[in-house]
Amino acid sequence: xxxxxxxxxxxxxxxxxxxxxxxxxxxxxxxxxxxxxxxxxxxxxxxxxxxxxxxxxxxxxxxxxxxxxxxxxxxxxxxxxxxxxxxxxxxxxxxxxxxxxxxxxxxxxxxxxxxxxxxxxxxxxxxxxxxxxxxxxxxxxxxxx
Numbered sequence: 001x002x003x004x005x006x007x008x009x010x011x012x013x014x015x016x017x018x019x020x021x022x023x024x025x026x027x028x029x030x031x032x033x034x035x036x037x038x039x040x041x042x043x044x045x046x047x048x049x050x051x052x053x054x055x056x057x058x059x060x061x062x063x064x065x066x067x068x069x070x071x072x073x074x075x076x077x078x079x080x081x082x083x084x085x086x087x088x089x090x091x092x093x094x095x096x097x098x099x100x101x102x103x104x105x106x107x108x109x110x111x112x113x114x115x116x117x118x119x120x121x122x123x124x125x126x127x128x129x130x131x132x133x134x135x136x137x138x139x140x141x142x143x144x145x
Contacts (some may be wrong), residue, residue, distance in 0.1 A: 003089035006044040014053035015044050022072040029130040047082045055082045059090050065102040066094050103141050109133040
C-alpha cells in the first residue's frame with residue numbers, strides 16, 4: 001500500500017469515486033454538499049494497493065493552520081491501517097511543505113477515537129455536518145517559534 005499526492009486526472013477521479021461511494025452512497029450526503037470548489041486546487045491524497053484506490057483525503061491550507069477533510073476508506077479496507085497512513089501522510093506533507101502550526105478537522109463522532117489515537121484532541125460542541133454528528137479536533141503540528 002502506498003499513499004500519494006494526486007498529480008493527474010486519474011488520481012482525482014479515483015478520489016472522487018471513493019468519496020461518492022462512501023459519502024453519497026453509504027452516508028446519503030448530497031452530491032452538492034460533497035463536491036465543492038476546494039477540490040479544484042487543494043492537495044488530494046490517495047492510498048493505492050497496486051492500481052486499486054483504497055482511500056482518500058484532502059488538505060485545505062489556511063494561514064496558520066490546515067484542515068484535513070473528506071477522509072474516506074473503502075469498506076473492505078477499513079480497520080487495516082489505511083486511514084492512519086492517509087492521515088500521517090497528509091501531516092508529513094504539511095510539516096515538510098508548509099509553515100502551519102496546527103492541523104484541524106471535523107471528525108464524524110463515530111471516528112473520534114480513531115483520531116484521538118493519532119494524537120488529536122476534541123474541542124467544542126458536537127455539530128451537524130451533512131446531517132451527521134461531528135466534533136472539532138486539532139493537533140499541534142509544531143510549536144510556534
